[in-house]
Amino acid sequence: MNQWSNALTLFFSLLVEAVPFLLLGVLLSSALLIFVDERRLIAAMPRHPLLGALAGGLFGFLFPVCECGNVPVARRLLVKGAPSSVAVGFLLAAPTINPVVLWATWTAFQHDPSIVFFRLGFSLLIATAIGWIFSAQVDLRPLLQSSVAHAVIPPSTSLLQSGTFMLGGSGQTISRFGANGAAITPPPRVTIGERLPLMVENMVQELRELGGMLVFGSAIASIIQVGVPRDVILSLGQGPVTSIIAMMVLAAVVSICSTVDSFFALSFASTFTSGSLLAFLIFGPMIDVKNIGLLLSVFRSRAILYLFVLAAQLTFLLTLGVNLYLN
Amino acid sequence: MTVKSRFSRPRLRMTRFSSGPSPWFLWLDVSMMLIWGTLFLKYWLSGEILFLLHPNYVWLTIAAAFVLLGMAVFKVSQQLAQPASKFSSRRSQSVQHLSLLPKGWSNAILILVGLLGWFYAPQPFTSDIALQRGVTDTLMVTRLQPQSFRVSVNPEDKSITDWVRTLNVYPEPDAYQGDPVDVSGFIIHPPDLPDNYVMIARFILTCCAADAYPVALPVRLQGDRSDYAADGWFRVQGEMTTETLNGDRRLTIAATRLESIPQPRNPYDY
Numbered sequence: 053m054n055q056w057s058n059a060l061t062l063f064f065s066l067l068v069e070a071v072p073f074l075l076l077g078v079l080l081s082s083a084l085l086i087f088v089d090e091r092r093l094i095a096a097m098p099r100h101p102l103l104g105a106l107a108g109g110l111f112g113f114l115f116p117v118c119e120c121g122n123v124p125v126a127r128r129l130l131v132k133g134a135p136s137s138v139a140v141g142f143l144l145a146a147p148t149i150n151p152v153v154l155w156a157t158w159t160a161f162q163h164d165p166s167i168v169f170f171r172l173g174f175s176l177l178i179a180t181a182i183g184w185i186f187s188a189q190v191d192l193r194p195l196l197q198s199s200v201a202h203a204v205i206p207p208s209t210s211l212l213q214s215g216t217f218m219l220g221g222s223g224q225t226i227s228r229f230g231a232n233g234a235a236i237t238p239p240p241r242v243t244i245g246e247r248l249p250l251m252v253e254n255m256v257q258e259l260r261e262l263g264g265m266l267v268f269g270s271a272i273a274s275i276i277q278v279g280v281p282r283d284v285i286l287s288l289g290q291g292p293v294t295s296i297i298a299m300m301v302l303a304a305v306v307s308i309c310s311t312v313d314s315f316f317a318l319s320f321a322s323t324f325t326s327g328s329l330l331a332f333l334i335f336g337p338m339i340d341v342k343n344i345g346l347l348l349s350v351f352r353s354r355a356i357l358y359l360f361v362l363a364a365q366l367t368f369l370l371t372l373g374v375n376l377y378l379n
Numbered sequence: 380m381t382v383k384s385r386f387s388r389p390r391l392r393m394t395r396f397s398s399g400p401s402p403w404f405l406w407l408d409v410s411m412m413l414i415w416g417t418l419f420l421k422y423w424l425s426g427e428i429l430f431l432l433h434p435n436y437v438w439l440t441i442a443a444a445f446v447l448l449g450m451a452v453f454k455v456s457q458q459l460a461q462p463a464s465k466f467s468s469r470r471s472q473s474v475q476h477l478s479l480l481p482k483g484w485s486n487a488i489l490i491l492v493g494l495l496g497w498f499y500a501p502q503p504f505t506s507d508i509a510l511q512r513g514v515t516d517t518l519m520v521t522r523l524q525p526q527s528f529r530v531s532v533n534p535e536d537k538s539i540t541d542w543v544r545t546l547n548v549y550p551e552p553d554a555y556q557g558d559p560v561d562v563s564g565f566i567i568h569p570p571d572l573p574d575n576y577v578m579i580a581r582f583i584l585t586c587c588a589a590d591a592y593p594v595a596l597p598v599r600l601q602g603d604r605s606d607y608a609a610d611g612w613f614r615v616q617g618e619m620t621t622e623t624l625n626g627d628r629r630l631t632i633a634a635t636r637l638e639s640i641p642q643p644r645n646p647y648d649y
Binding site: 054055057058060061062064065066067068069071072073075079249252255256259260261263264265267268273277278306307308309315316318 | 408411412415419422428430431432436439440442443446447450453454457484485486488489492495496499501502503504505507508511585586587588589590
């Protein structure tokens with residue numbers, strides 16, 4: 053009975069913590085949808101894959117969202133036709149490369165600023181590298197859930213087709229809001245008063261879809277946390293290699309929001325290697341049990357596997373370098 | 380890694396805006412937001428939110444509650460005001476979304492979980508979780524935050540957390556020999572300690588219950604620990620001594636008095 057109670061408390065704790073950030077994410081996503089002129093946004097993106105991935109990674113400074121909130125924004129970027137390098141760079145870096153998270157990390161690790169700088173640098177490096185790799189897949193749609201894929205503007209189509217942003221539920225139709233409802237034409241000018249209902253409508257729909265997945269992921273994270281003794285994971289964490297692996301597993305299992313994960317990592321500061329703390333702070337915001345549920349709303353499982361393997365390998369190698377050469 | 384697209388010739392079908400969202404789904408949306416918004420307010424007003432979150436983040440939950448309620452009210456008012464302007468109405472109806480779960484399932488899950496939250500009152504973690512997460516007197520989550528560390532505190536005014544922080548700075552148990560102790564916390568019965576020992580513990584939160592971390596000090600009793608139920612809250616008075624427990628020299632409270640107390644409104648430390 054205690055275990056059931058503890059699991060439920062954990063479950064609601066994760067939700068109560070995550071929902072405000074999810075709301076912030078869907079708010080920004082909807083604002084991007086309704087208020088931002090996607091023609092300018094996408095036109096401003098560097099066409100070079102490497103620079104595009106870097107720009108996507110730095111995009112988080114404009115959208116201070118954690119890993120609960122970055123998925124709807126990344127999904128929106130994809131649907132609006134942003135290059136895959138930009139969208140993937142943003143997806144992986146935004147939960148870390150944003151002012152809120154950096155401020156929290158600085159607060160927690162101000163006694164060791166190298167943690168803050170390495171977190172910033174490695175996250176951006178990994179996100180840019182993976183974004184660059186994904187740019188090899190010019191047409192990202194085979195890696196996306198079919199409902200998203202059908203909404204994405206194909207690469208051969210002009211990326212500047214404004215107003216293409218809605219898709220049908222069961223029919224996977226694309227709605228274009230031309231004056232006659234049929235042509236690919238710029239949308240008519242609308243006032244703020246007309247855009248606001250659309251924004252709220254979009255927020256509700258994204259909250260509904262992503263909220264359901266968040267519940268699913270939080271439930272799994274809670275069950276694992278209660279079911280698997282943390283000592284089992286932590287007992288692995290003494291060596292330069294095993295400590296990194298242990299903290300990466302812990303990051304994936306705990307699924308803690310990137311906005312506050314520095315404080316959680318702080319609790320291991322005196323018993324775990326700096327490299328392993330960095331691994332926790334870099335890998336967790338990119339991939340964890342909770343946001344796999346959210347990622348599944350955008351990507352097919354194969355793409356998530358690519359993201360997972362690449363992010364894990366790069367995180368491991370970089371943080372192992374810290375453990376072996378800088379500690 | 381290049382994967383051939385199956386979407387090279389996408390079928391673009393136009394939506395005519397003729398079929399708006401069903402009122403049934405609209406009211407499900409409104410219900411979902413009302414349930415979660417009021418649930419967050421309930422957690423806040425009842426104080427239960429302190430079992431779930433660090434106080435520093437409570438304002439986020441309160442803000443989220445009002446945003447959810449505001450969105451629900453907006454949706455209702457929008458529905459009642461229909462027909463609105465022709466353009467807004469058409470566009471609003473056309474807003475349809477990608478969906479991984481079958482239509483309505485997300486709402487159903489969120490509503491059911493929200494109702495579960497309404498009927499289940501969160502409880503502070505128990506000694507089971509403390510034992511599972513590893514009881515420690517050597518590591519502090521927030522030991523590096525100076526506002527939480529008060530070195531000038533008299534020994535008898537120190538909490539369990541203060542004691543463990545002090546021990547973390549200077550980990551020689553003999554340095555505290557004979558210091559008066561007056562702490563409160565919940566009781567743990569560690570299986571590896573003799574029957575005349577318990578541990579007095581607190582959970583420390585850094586952001587939410589997911590990272591709750593137990594800290595505890597051993598207590599040497601004058602009798603058997605069966606008199607002091609696990610998870611019961613007690614005020615322990617006595618003095619510090621050094622004991623060798625399981626081969627380790629540990630700072631231990633030699634208890635002279637244990638008084639049962641009610642669970643505090645906020646059982647966690649920070």
